[in-house]
Amino acid sequence: MNKLPPVQTIKHALKAVIQFRNAGTRIALSWILILTGARIFDHYFSGAVNSTGGPAGTTTFQPAEVIIAAFSVVIFSSIAVNWHRYILLDEVTPPEKILRLDRLVWSYAGRTLLIMLVTLVPVIIFSTAVLAVLPGLRVALLVPLIIAGIYIMRLSVALPAIALERRDFGITAALQVTQGNNLQFAALLGLNALIFFATLLLTLIVLSVAGSFSGVAATILAIALSVPISLFLSLFSVSLLSSLYGFFVEKRKF
Secondary structure, eight states: OOOOOHHHHHHHHHHHHHHTHHHHHHHHHHHHHHHHHHHHHHHHHHHHHHHHSSOTTOOOOOHHHHHHHHHHHHHHHHHHHHHHHHHHHOOOOOGGGTTOOSHHHHHHHHHHHHHHHHHHHHHHHHHHHHHHHOGGGTGGGHHHHHHHHHHHHHHGGGHHHHHTTOTTOOHHHHHHHTTTOHHHHHHHHHHHHHHHHHHHHHHHHHHHHHHHHOHHHHHHHHHHHHHHHHHHHHHHHHHHHHHHHHHHTSOOOO
């Protein structure tokens, strides 16, 4: 039974992002710019609607937000397929496949949504039921959320197999090869969250300083920073999955 080294796994994923930054930028930047543009358009459009419809402070359902969320999953899947193939197969992505939306991408997106469905929906149902009866247990509900996070990461080991066109390795196989590693995945989850929060905190500090001089400057800077931040976080996430797949499935050493 392979025991996952959480710290080395994070280091391996970060090293891949830094070492292959040029290839990563080539693979992901076009998608990140498209998604950033869509978010800016949605923000502007939503702001225009909210300024003319409904009282201030009300929250209305925005179908565009659901569309962008679904689009984000597809974009992440397209980046992931190309990145997994680059890291695990040494395949240089041809220009015509930078914005790929082929069968592999849709399969990757579908399995990603399936993993979220089987892990998060039971937690949401359970949490809603508990809070309806015992609202004071809100903090305790972090436990099932952490458990869901552990299983999301374990099941996600099956995702790179789609990019590699392996039909013999699904989520059941991912659970089998990662068994006995729940504590290791909990540590990995914590380290992963720490990197995400540290990145966001640093961004907020920079924007706060800029905002103290000019609100317009802060807005422009926020848009400018969102591109490299999204690029880094996307590549780090898919690199982490590549590292996990390489360790558990291909028996690679860090």
